[in-house]
């Protein structure tokens with residue numbers, strides 16, 4: 525429709541211009557037929573190009589924010605979004621009361637060794653599917669790197685975040701993946717912390733605290749949840 529309109533407009537202008545030229549009528553008709561054919565093709569090509577650029581822009585924006593394997597946020601985007609959230613609370617003079625989980629898959633190296641990298645990837649995909657199922661917006665899940673993830677629960681108590689962590693482990697326990705005809709079970713270790721500050725330092729400190737609780741779980745044998753205690757080293 526748009527291309528036809530463009531072609532008609534263009535040809536109307538062309539005929540007007542050619543009327544003032546000294547070309548024979550037969551040549552004018554041939555020029556008009558050629559332009560009537562070429563203009564729609566050209567305009568369709570330009571419209572196609574425009575939409576292609578649009579789709580590419582959306583794809584590039586997605587690649588910059590979402591980890592393609594796990595569908596969770598990239599670490600950098602997580603910090604950006606958390607920072608924006610905390611700044612909004614601060615601007616509204618609302619007190620922040622957030623909780624954090626830092627999660628790490630147990631023995632992924634061993635899973636990779638036994639089932640191959642594709643088996644490890646299948647575990648990462650299933651684990652993040654469970655996380656995305658449990659964690660609803662505006663809370664966020666991000667992959668910090670490798671097999672380590674972080675969850676930010678906004679305006680949530682430490683106890684509620686701990687309950688979410690146990691729910692995640694329960695779902696993992698009741699999920700057995702089948703990989704190349706073999707059952708593949710998996711678990712994770714989770715550290716929980718909470719924070720009230722409204723800047724990036726407060727967020728960073730909370731991640732470190734949850735990380736230290738997580739390593740207590742690893743030391744104690746994995747597949748459990750630990751809460752960071754204030755005076756813990």
Ligand SMILES: Nc1nc2c(ncn2[C@@H]2O[C@H](COP(=O)(O)OP(=O)(O)OP(=O)(O)O)[C@@H](O)[C@H]2O)c(=O)[nH]1
Nearest residue numbers: 628629630631632633634636641642644645670671
């Ligand atoms: N399949 C797969 N493996 C990954 C990916 N990213 C990291 N890994 C592997 O994850 C493993 C993490 O190893 P470690 O940090 O030693 O931890 P772990 O084997 O999970 O053991 P614990 O954390 O101590 O329970 C390494 O072998 C990495 O190669 C990935 O995207 N896909």
